[in-house]
Amino acid sequence: MEIFERLKAAVPDDWNAYVGHPFVRGMGDGTLPEPAFRHYLVQDYLFLIQFARAYALAGYKARSLADLKAASAGVSAIVDTEMDLHVRLSERWGLSAADLESAVEARATVAYTRLVLEAGMSGDLLDLYTALAPCMIGYAEIGTALAALPGGLSPDNPYREWIAEYSGEGFQEAAQAARDQLDRLAADRLTEARWPALVDLFRQATRLEADFWEMGLTLAE
Known part of the structure; x- marks a missing residue:
């Protein structure tokens, strides 16, 4: 079993609360209140800036050319794909750059x-990519699940573009690359003694992702 699937299996309740959050379900069936999505878009744009910094940190901490290339690909996926999506979507929802x-x-x-950045600063690349995993790989899983719903990609669903982006080939390839990188790092650095701490980090990151959905849903500041 790949390391990401092992991590998910270790925290099933937290993972299901994240990928099955009411915010996610509301995007899937088009019932999510529009103000909640607009608030989410703004915060996710700011979120992505910090995640780009995290991948830049991964590049700094890289010990091989393969690690450096993986970090560079992560920065590119965020800066050249996800942030452009947010600008396009936001303009359609009345929000400027x-x-x-x-x-x-x-x-x-x-x-x-900040959990992610702290994990990268105080730990190694395995810690950093574990903290990143619920976002990069989790969004790919969510996008795939929502695209498979009867109305997920319907022209009547106001969130179809978001779903199409995260279920699309480009993002799915980026997520698979993140899975592969996590496996490579685990093969090199994971020990049984280290496993509980890694699970705890993954659990914290997953719970904070669920909190991020909740923030959007409740419009909390």
Whole structure:
């Protein structure tokens, strides 16, 4: 079993609460309140800036060319794909690029992104990619699940573009690359003694991802 699947299996309740959150279900059937999605878009843009920094940190901490290439691909996936998606989507929802860049980070945004950066600063690449996994790989899983719903990609679903992006080939390939990188790092650095701490880090990151959905749903600042 690949390391990501082992981590998910270790925290099933937390994982299911994240990928099955009411915010996610609301995107899938198109019932999510529009103000909640707009608030999410703004915060996720700020979120992605910090995640790009995390992948840049991975590049700094790389000990091989393969690790450096993986980090570079992560930065590119965020800066060249996800952030462009957010700008396009936001414009259609009445938000300009200036609105996104001038926004203040919500507490839920700070909580998860700083956990990731701290994991990378104080730990090694295995810690960093474990903390990143619920976002990069989790969004791919969510996108695939929502695209498979009867109305997920329906023209009547206002969230179909988000679903199409995260279920699409480009993002799915990026997520698979993240899985592969996590496996390579685990093969090199994971020991049984280290496993409980890694599970705890993955659990924290997963819970903070669920909190991020909740922030969007409740419009919490």
